[in-house]
Amino acid sequence: MHSGTTDRTLLSPARRRADRARLADEVVDVLVIGGGVTGAGAALDAASRGLTVALLEARDFAAGTSSRSSKLIHGGLRYLEQFAFPLVHEALHERARLVQTIAPHLVRPLPFLLPLTSPVWQRAYFGAGVALYDVLGAAFTSHRPIPGHRHLSRTATLEAFPGLRRDVVRGAIRYWDAQVDDARHTLAVVRTAAGYGARVLSSARVTGLLRDGGDGDGSAADAAVVGVEVADLTDGSSFTVRARSVVAATGVWSDDIGTMLGDAAPDLRVRASKGVHLVVPRSAIDGGSLAAAGGTSDGLILRTPTSVLFVIPWNEQWIVGTTDTPWKLDRDHPAASSADIAYLLDQVNRVLVRPITTEQILGVYAGLRPLLAGESDDTSRLSREHAVVTPVPGLVLVAGGKYTTYRVMAEDAVDAAVAGLPGVPASRTAHLPLVGAHRWTEVRDRAAQLAAAAGVPEAAVERLLHRHGDRTADVLALAADDPGLAQPLPGAPGYLAAEVVHAVTAEGALHLDDVLTRRTRISIETAHRGVETAARVAELMARELGWDEERTTREVAHYTARVDAERESQRMPDDRTADAARLGAADVRAGVASPRRGELVPQEDLRVATGGSGAGPAR
Template identity: 50%
Template sequence: MRPAPLNPLTRAASLRALARTSPATPLDVLVVGGGVTGAGIALDAASRGLSVGIVEAADWATGTSSRSSKLIHGGLRYLEMLDFPLVAEALKERDLLLTRIAPHLVKPVSFILPFENPLADRVYVGSGVTLYDVMSARVGQKRAVPTHRQLGAAQSQERFPGLAAPYGGIEYYDAQVDDARFTQALVRSAVGLGASAANYARVVDYLREDAPAADEAGAAGGGSDGARVTGARIRDEETGAEVSVHAHATILATGVWTGEQQAAADADTGLEVLASKGIHVTVPRDRIDAPARVGVITRTETSVLFIIPWGELWLIGTTDTPWREDVGLPLVTATDIDRVLEGANAVLERPLTREDVVGSFAGLRPLLQPVDGTGDSARVSREHAVLEVAPGLSAIAGGKFTTYRVMAADAVDFAVRSRFPRSRSRTEDLPLLGADGAQLSASRRSLVLANRDLRAHGWDEARLDRLLSRYGGRLADLFALIDAEPALACPLPGAEHCTAAEVVYAVRAEGALHLEDVLHRRLRLEFEVPDRGVAAAEVAARLVAPVLGWDEDRVAEEVARFTSVVDARLRAEAAETDAGAVEAVAAARPGGGQGRRVRRIARM
């Protein structure tokens, strides 16, 4: 796998490669949707040696895949539903990510589940978590995470002083990840294996040709009669230019936009996906007294609530409420924030208030509804399904972040089953870009800091550890930028926990094309700093301007656009209802093209 950068030059090259396809020389697979599922599909197909293209209407992971709980977990709650195969599958994927696929991005984290009943919970929950540990064991392999332990009241207080657990609790392990960065790493890994990838490349139509009387899709028993989908018409959202991309198989991995894309393809069958909103807030670490790598899980009336350590913050969520507004614009309301704080305060010694909230974000879970029974369907679990919605066009929906790789393999198996019946997924043994060099010993970290004189720029081992957990072996790329321009080692004004080099690297190697891409999905300032990145905006815009070819007017436009998006979200947080939040955002929109840009805030 070559260390493929994503930048304006490589994006343009990918668009040219996609445009060179033809009915005689189509891609093997075209993926529509740049969230974790679509990116996983692109990597899976490319690793099989297939020719692959992936397009995304906005930025990589703009939607659900940057707005999750950021957990990699087996799904402890599914044990209550007796769905043992689903839990076993997710636990296997969790451990693969921790040990082999992405140890630089996925890290263990423990959770304390406080008991509500001193005896019944200790027996009931204890037996469930014991089974959870047993199901994650692999013969002849070292455990990826420690086993659970039961805690008395005094032990719980010692382990997590800020937790109100008068009956004690149980501590068990799962893992966490920066979801947006993980998705971007999948895309880069796919490109490193030869895939063509373009963000801000929107499908405006689907290509079709008349199907023969008994085409291969019909022979397989699936799809509707009539025209076969043979690719898509793509519009470059940066230039307005359009190209036709031809493909033997086109796969929709568009989450809550699945229905929209099926309609665009005139599909006469399809997957039904509903949107459920989940929100998270962040609060400063010093507001809750606990160690750095221990969190809390508890139940609320409507969902499971997590208190998750996140650097110098706590990430708290989530809710589970229906979303009936534009799926491209999920928003956090005052009611949402109050609900999350209420759930957290039920188990914390020291109550949190609205004044403690640093940031927030909302995401939409794509909840899969039963397939209507028509067409050639492969229901591969109770969480996700693949369906041929038209000849040559399949869709995958449902699932969760942890099992993205299984979903990707199922989608590719299904889409190429006629042309490549013996093709098998290879991603179980394929580390992502940066997985090498994921760890450095304490002595090695000190040596790196000393040799590069980084302490003079405010670097310490904690900063180096943060960067290793974001870049792994590709941290060498940041050092190369700093060697060429030492000032890039300095903290980013307005977001001092970040470095200027990270801003530049976001556009040179990670595919960011706009200021919001850099600050919210590469640096995560949307929920890591109180002003959501506004203070850092102008400095960041000037850092990326030479790479993206921005003049002074474009710099000012990007800063104004970014500030407007942040202001709109802050206005929404003052509203009580989803409809009121949407109205507040609409009122905050300036004229001109900004309206379209705001509507893309949460595009997959």
Template identity: 55%
Template sequence: MTAVPPLGPAQRAQAWEELVRGQFEVLVIGGGVTGAGVALDAATRGLRTAMVEARDFASGTSSRSSKLFHGGLRYLEQLNFGLVREALHERDLSVNRIAPHLVKPVSFLYPLTHRGWERPYVTAGLALYDGLARFGALSEPMPAQKHLTRTGARRLFPALRSDALVGAVRYWDAQADDARHTLTLARTAAHYGATVLNSAEVVFFLRNGDRVVGARVRDVETGREVDVQSEVVVNATGVWTDDLQTLVGGRGRFHVRASKGVHIVVPRDRINGETGLILKTEKSVLFVIPWGSHWIVGTTDTDWDLDKAHPAASREDIDYILTHVNEVLAVPLTHDDITGVYAGLRPLLSGESEDTSTLSREHAVARPTPGVISVAGGKYTTYRPMAADAVDAVAEDVTRQVPPSVTENIPLVGAEGYHAMVNQLDTLAERWGIQRFQAEHLLNRFGSLAPDVLALAAEDRSLLEPVPGAEEYLMVEMVWAAEHEAALHLDDLLARRTRISIETAHRGVDSAEPVARAVAGVLGWDAERIANEVASYAARVEAERRSQTEADDRAADAVRVAAPDTRAVAVGRALV
């Protein structure tokens, strides 16, 4: 693979000029996993492609998921075998071929609470799950389920109460840092020729008669507006799908409802276990997911009709999670154990049921207006077939022949050469004078680009120091994010390029000023801008903390939306 182009300040200026000059065949609106997937699929089919994102890449749903690549066991009970099979195929494709540096296997324990009927019932379900994964598998499948006695299960997960189970089954799925994965998709799309921009908001659609032929795009950072010509526009805005359709005019072919999912993050030493845990609740399932030196516990599943850009977690949400996980833990978790909390919105196709936990997770592609393709629904894991279906629809509207999708065979940036670099981990650590675990951390975030990241420290060895207040990260990662990964604001760095905002008790506040000073030279920040970014980030954290003490959604939302927003996206058009 040739050198991967940076997404930094110079590229940003160039991208804006490309928007003005370019005659695009595809303009993708939305920089979440679906939009980034569409941009990559279109670019690798040879289409002239642009992707614009009003806020930051992955700033919506795609940074606030359960961070799992999984088939979805609960969809087997709904008899949705096609969705599960597709998701399992995509899971294994990412683990083995597309993104082995980002998507990693993880095991889960399924506790059994009833004697007799439950073990054969769960065994049959997991056998089907494993069988669907093996059907037409392109590579070595994950390990099959393993049955455990109560003693064997508690040996793997000592934190379980002895009376919480009679036995267990262990099975395998996969996980990834969703925000980093989405960003890597966007960078891969750029590598294959797509023009990609964050802080770029669509404010108006261009028309030729009744057909949409492009959009007016506003630079959220400067206020500049440009008209972008495109044969087809793809609406990939997730929970904002209906908002964008309103901007286009007319009625959409489907509607999207937002379901709020809240997760809490606790330190690893608060739960004694060596594997993940999946628990059935009266509404859905609850995961306890290993996450480096932490656990992620969630999720909730409730309807949400308030602010979409910054959904708020309430005390009710947090209490729900604590109540259900504490039913099986010998040492209960408390509010004081929580390091971080995040809330995200699932884009569910509406109409199937009033209960969000049973709404379809399948996706839909439609042509609501001439020149516009909408894609919505689905699961994070199935972003690639969603994108392929959307570009198949685009192919019917553009003026030239479009080849089939090839993304099944396109490794994301950092994947090529990754396995060889795993074998050279000690050499990498020795060359740069860092600990082996630090080199491994970089490899699992940047893949084969890890040496390029470290090379930024060649003339400034202080960049190899840990981030103050977040010692799992190195300062060089922050500078890399500003120079190569389109980070424009402090919350981009602390909430998405890294996960410091949920992995530290201070939620990034103690790291904010040193990080801002480190990237100031790259981003052109003076002392006043540094102070403003730090203050804005601190206000965001304080608003989130306060919202999480409020009793219900409306009270939590009122507190959260009062915090200043670093991106002045137009009210009512807050696109993903």
């Protein structure tokens, strides 16, 4: 079995080249399409069982839904009203594992207030639901890292969250869930899989399936999948990867795999539901602090006519979200419209003393949830459970689910993929710490000592610990070797220059957007959305990736155009006009293989060549 050693987790440019070269000569046991959290989880599950594994992602790891969630690890309190007890039970089980063992540096308990706005019946009704939530979650830990719920009076509620309107709120119930930096967590899963020997490639778009065999009557509908065709978007080359089994964890792109299969397409449909979130500064909302939780501010969960709304403390900001509406347009770059923003502001301002204004919004992001399609067109009622199907031999599709249950989805998918392989052990990921978690208890309280030794501010190290865990020393070592890397980034003082170099040399970042949007969250945490930071980040990346001046300038131009297009889309009145505005900026990955002809085409010609958005047949 492979060991998860330190050096093997590093996703350096040299590691990518080596993995790319080896894949052309190998037949891997399991090939995973899709570098979101479920695909990353499947790669880790298979690799940690001792199997040979490849993971292919068309853009960047977590570039889709897995970097655009509400950033919560939760059981789904509202699903209790739908009587989805097994789903909530499973999710709370996974929450406990993530908080305690798998990623305690990235997943932290977080208190929420459920404000009560109606007479006694509401306290009784919601109280019963939260009590059941606690019961379903309590079975998984003896030392209970997540506290139980409490009922608060109106006075106690307003002390805890002064920004709530006294004339609206009659009290609250405080309960606990957990928070995660979704993109960094997904990246940690990818790196851990690499540590167990998985070959992992981003900017590697699957353009077709390799088929072999059939039933002998001229039909290829039952022909086995034995690999995939791939376009390498870093250099324009194409190659094939052969595999004993292929797992497609492609989220809202799942139906594209069915299109590749033709007549063998499974009777499984995934609908995309758009979730929009706003990021505002802490000063925009008067939230108190909870001394019993080490100064952690309470979040809010609010009932809306169609779903729930969260107000979530996030570093020096608040995240307000989310919407839940059908989306049938470009899946790579879902756009938030002015109508989405107005809806969120209207809902949250109903309970706040000081209404949030559009001028206070720092960032806006939109993600697409992959929901298993049912008879109803109402996406808020579609299933959050997942499905695993094997439409033809050699191919497994996993779809649906929610971020919190990614590990279960991955385990189920790999179980299906290895059903025909003898001697494969059971999954071991339930107790497997991710990169950064192994020595977390040794470093979590050592910010002051680490800062003094490295000569950087203690606050900077505190932030690093909750991004890198016990691998914080790797970032600080870069700053020690080059004092310039110990400096904060312009326009983003919460991040050090060393984190940019680390993103390239250890975390697989290939483009400016990868760093500003996912390795850091500068794109949503600053009013300039990363534009003021872009030149310095590009300069740091250029040194490590060998970019010349033209390439460096092009990366900055692409990023600036993306920000401009997003701002423009957010001024548009509806989905269609917002989508058109967002597509005004081309993707930075310069080319993609056409699914019809197989040749590379420039990104700006992509909509013409493919008759679509440029998403390609699979991620």
